[in-house]
Every structure is written in structure tokens, then in C-alpha cells.
Amino acid sequence: MAQKTSRLCLGIESSCDETAAAVVQDGRQILSNVVSTQTAIHQKYGGVVPEVASRQHVAAILPVIDAALADAGVSLDDLDLIAATYGPGLVGSLLVGLTAGKTLALATGLPFVGVNHVEGHIYANFLVHDQAAPPAVCLTVSGGHTALVHVVDYGVYRVLGRTQDDAAGEAFDKIARVLGLPYPGGPQIEKLARTGNPQAYALPRGLIDEPNYHFSFSGMKTAALNAMNSARQQGTPVSGPDFAASVQEAIVDALVTKTVRAVDETGVGCLLLSGGVAANRRLQERLGEAMEQRGVDFFFPPPALCVDNAAMIASAGYFRWRQGEMSSLDLNAVPGLRLN
Ligand code: KG4
Ligand code: ZN
Numbered sequence: 001m002a003q004k005t006s007r008l009c010l011g012i013e014s015s016c017d018e019t020a021a022a023v024v025q026d027g028r029q030i031l032s033n034v035v036s037t038q039t040a041i042h043q044k045y046g047g048v049v050p051e052v053a054s055r056q057h058v059a060a061i062l063p064v065i066d067a068a069l070a071d072a073g074v075s076l077d078d079l080d081l082i083a084a085t086y087g088p089g090l091v092g093s094l095l096v097g098l099t100a101g102k103t104l105a106l107a108t109g110l111p112f113v114g115v116n117h118v119e120g121h122i123y124a125n126f127l128v129h130d131q132a133a134p135p136a137v138c139l140t141v142s143g144g145h146t147a148l149v150h151v152v153d154y155g156v157y158r159v160l161g162r163t164q165d166d167a168a169g170e171a172f173d174k175i176a177r178v179l180g181l182p183y184p185g186g187p188q189i190e191k192l193a194r195t196g197n198p199q200a201y202a203l204p205r206g207l208i209d210e211p212n213y214h215f216s217f218s219g220m221k222t223a224a225l226n227a228m229n230s231a232r233q234q235g236t237p238v239s240g241p242d243f244a245a246s247v248q249e250a251i252v253d254a255l256v257t258k259t260v261r262a263v264d265e266t267g268v269g270c271l272l273l274s275g276g277v278a279a280n281r282r283l284q285e286r287l288g289e290a291m292e293q294r295g296v297d298f299f300f301p302p303p304a305l306c307v308d309n310a311a312m313i314a315s316a317g318y319f320r321w322r323q324g325e326m327s328s329l330d331l332n333a334v335p336g337l338r339l340n
Contacts, residue, residue, distance in 0.1 A: 007080040008072075009321075010104070011314025012065065014097030015089025015117045016144055017048045019060035020310035021068035023079075027318035028127060032071030033304065033311040036060045039184065046177045048143075054092030061100045068310070076108050083317020086114035086327075087337025089144065094333035102329045113317040114327040118145055118339050119157070120312040121274040124301040127315045132299045135268045139259045141283075142275030142308075143169035143184065148213045148258060149339060150266050154319055157339045160262050161213025164206075168251055169277045171217035175224050175247050179240060189244045190280055196245030201227055203250040205257070213258050220250050248282055256286045263296055273300040276307050 006025050013020040017038040023031040038056045042048045069075060084101030087094060098114070105112035121140045125132045136151045137160075146163035166174070169186055176185020181192070203223050206216030224247055231238045263271055271291050277283065278300045291298035305312060 007318065008074060008078055009081045009083055009314040009318040010065070010068065010079050011115075011310035011312070011317060012082070012084040012097040012101045013117070013120070013308055013310040013313045014057045014061065014093050015085045015087070016093060016308060017042055017053050017056075018308040019057050019064050019097070020308060021065045022309065022311035022314050023068055023072035023074060024127070024311055024314035024318060027315045027322070030127065030311045031074070032068045033309055034064050034068045034071060035307070035309050036064050043183045046183050047173060048090070050090045050092055053090060054096060057093055057096035061096055065100065065104075076104065079108070079110055081111050081113065081318060081321050082108075083113045083115050083314055083321075085117045085120065085313050086331055087116065087334035089117055089335060091333050091335045094335065098331070098333050102331070106329055111321060111326045112329060112331075113321050113325060114331045115313045115317045115320070116337055116339055117313075118147055118149075120316045122149065122151060122272060123316040123319070124274050124305040124309070124312040125272045125299050127311060128301055128305060129299045131297060132270060132272060134270075135266070136270035136272050137259065137262045137266055137268050138272040138274060139255060140275045141168040141255060141273075141277035143167060143173060145275065146215050147339070148262050150262070150268070151272070155323060159339050161215065161258060163215045163217065165216055165218040166221060168215070168217060168255060169275070171221050171251055172247075172277070174221055178225055178228055179243065184276070186277055186280065189248055190282065192241050192244035193248045193282070194241070196239065196241030196243070198245040198249035200239065200242035201246035203227075203246055205250055205254045208254055208257050213262055215254055215258060217251065217254070220247075220254075248280070252280070252283050252286055255283060256290065259287060260290045263291070263294065268296070270297045270299070273298075274306065278306045279303050
């Protein structure tokens with residue numbers, strides 16, 4: 001019999017409010033990528049409700065895995081490996097996908113690899129851009145994380161900075177709620193900001209002058225909410241587009257300043273952007289301009305791989321397995337898992 005040369009990994013992701021499964025060949029080729037999102041369910045609460053999320057994951061996980069196998073045209077027997085997210089995230093959510101992954105590994109005898117969700121976001125770039133490679137700096141910005149990471153090599157990370165309070169996506173979502181916009185607020189603020197003046201409201205850029213790579217968005221959020229409330233109390237009309245543009249510019253300014261500094265100080269030739277907020281055009285534009293001036297390559301994933309998905313988990317898990325790593329089946333969910 002001819003020796004099998006390609007390897008198939010089933011990836012599973014359930015760290016927040018997306019139940020996802022994907023089959024990826026050799027860490028780079030997506031054969032299927034199924035995402036069942038709970039956004040519509042959480043929308044009426046203005047954010048993710050953890051208990052509701054875990055119950056939805058329980059209902060969705062097996063149909064989503066079945067769909068990923070069917071879309072890829074494979075069965076469990078064709079797989080070589082199973083990878084699932086084990087942190088960071090909501091513990092009740094993480095446990096559903098992780099338990100499904102470990103149980104399938106136990107039943108099939110396949111190797112199992114637990115994956116860090118933030119590492120998965122970095123791999124979303126390696127999945128689709130052949131020229132994206134370490135050494136690189138990666139800015140991962142989503143509803144749950146804001147991390148600036150020096151990707152020294154595949155699997156070797158140095159976290160340069162992270163948010164000290166709210167994640168960038170969380171800041172977008174919370175301010176959007178006050179504007180009466182539906183969850184998730186990031187895309188709504190971006191849309192409204194298109195016709196607005198980003199200088200209309202002066203908002204603080206937390207930690208921007210500090211000699212570190214950390215972020216802080218809570219001061220900006222409070223200032224934005226105060227500006228909105230005092231305008232309402234005084235009966236001054238608030239321009240939605242101007243307000244949205246000012247908020248977006250404040251968040252983007254803080255992200256771009258620290259990221260560009262990290263690229264300059266590490267001397268890398270490649271910048272990666274990942275996570276849900278990576279879909280923001282203003283952020284893409286500002287980083288793109290700065291990298292062009294420096295002759296640094298700049299990559300971000302297509303929208304379907306910016307948001308939470310399991311293809312990125314399968315890819316990261318595959319490369320860890322190729323390096324000889326395997327996780328024990330008693331691996332537990334780690335809600336506060338760090339990258340290094
Ligand atoms: O990565 P993701 O799907 O889930 C988490 O791990 O959090 O990211 C979702 C976050 C939400 O906060 C959402 O508002 C934000 O990404 N987001 C955006 C945009 N698209 C999604 N923020 C700003 N601009 C966008 N275009
Ligand atoms: Zn994420």
C-alpha cells in the first residue's frame with residue numbers, strides 16, 4: 001500500500017460564543033471550516049452570557065463536527081490528529097469543545113493536541129499567506145484579548161504587551177451599546193465612523209506615551225461615556241458618526257503606536273494582525289501605511305479567519321504535533337491561559 005503523505009487534523013474551537021470545527025490538511029490547506037455563531041442569541045443581552053454560551057455549545061458541538069467532516073468529505077477514520085482549544089476563554093465554553101476533542105481522541109486512538117486560542121489566531125495568517133513567517137510581530141485584537149506578541153519562531157513566543165483592562169473589541173462593544181448599536185459593536189462603529197470626523201471628540205489614548213507595549217482602554221471608555229452623558233444632559237445633539245469616528249481613532253491610535261514601536265524595536269520584517277478586530281479597515285489602513293514606509297511585510301487574514309474559527313486551531317495543533325508535542329487526555333481547560 002502506498003504510504004500516506006498528507007495529514008489531516010480535525011480542529012475544534014469553543015472558547016467564547018462560536019462553536020467551530022474544521023478539517024485542515026498538512027496545517028495549511030482548509031478542507032472545511034464550519035462555524036456556528038451564537039451572536040443572535042447574545043445580542044439581546046448586549047454581550048456574551050457565559051451560562052447561555054455553554055448550553056448552546058453543548059447543543060451545537062456534535063452537529064458542527066459532523067458538518068466539518070461531511071464538508072471535507074472525510075470520516076473519523078481518515079483523520080491523523082485532533083486538536084482543540086483549551087484556553088484562554090470562558091471555562092464552561094472551553095470545556096465543551098475540549099471534552100468533545102478528547103473523547104473523540106480516546107474513541108479513535110488518535111493523538112490529541114490542546115491549543116492556545118491566541119496562538120490559533122496567529123496561525124490564521126500562516127494558513128493563508130505563504131510569505132507570512134517568523135520572526136514577526138503579531139497584534140491579536142478581539143473581544144477577549146489584546147496582545148502584542150514577538151513570534152520569534154514557530155511555536156516560540158515572547159508576549160511584549162497586553163491590555164491592562166478591557167480588550168480592544170470589548171471597548172468597541174461597550175461603547176457601541178451606549179450608542180444603542182447592536183452587539184457585536186465593532187463592525188457597527190466602523191460603519192458609522194465612515195462619514196464621521198475622528199477629531200470631533202478628544203478622547204484619551206491610554207498608556208500611549210508609556211515606555212512599554214501595554215494597552216489600556218478603560219480610561220478612554222469612561223471618557224467617551226462621560227462625553228455622551230453630559231451632551232445628553234445638556235441637550236446638545238451628539239453626532240453618531242463623529243462620536244463613532246472619534247472612538248475608533250482613539251482605539252486604533254493606541255494599537256498602531258505600540259505595534260509600530262514593537263516592529264521598530266524588534267527589527268522584524270513581518271507584521272501580522274489577527275482576531276476579530278483585525279477586520280477593522282481603519283486599523284488595516286493605518287498599519288499598512290506605517291509598514292509600507294518601513295518596507296515591512298504586513299498580513300492579515302480574510303474576514304472568515306479573523307473571527308473565531310477552528311481552522312486556525314487545527315493548523316496550530318498540526319504544527320505542534322509535527323514538532324513532537326502531544327497532550328494528555330487529562331488536559332483541563334485553562335480560562336486564563338498565557339502564551340508564554
Ligand atoms: O475574535 P472574535 O470573533 O472573538 C473573540 O475571541 O473575542 O472577535 C470579536 C470582536 C468583537 O468585540 C467585535 O466587536 C470585534 O471583534 N470586531 C470589530 C470588527 N469586526 C469585529 N471591531 C472593530 N471593527 C471591526 N470591523
Ligand atoms: Zn478569538
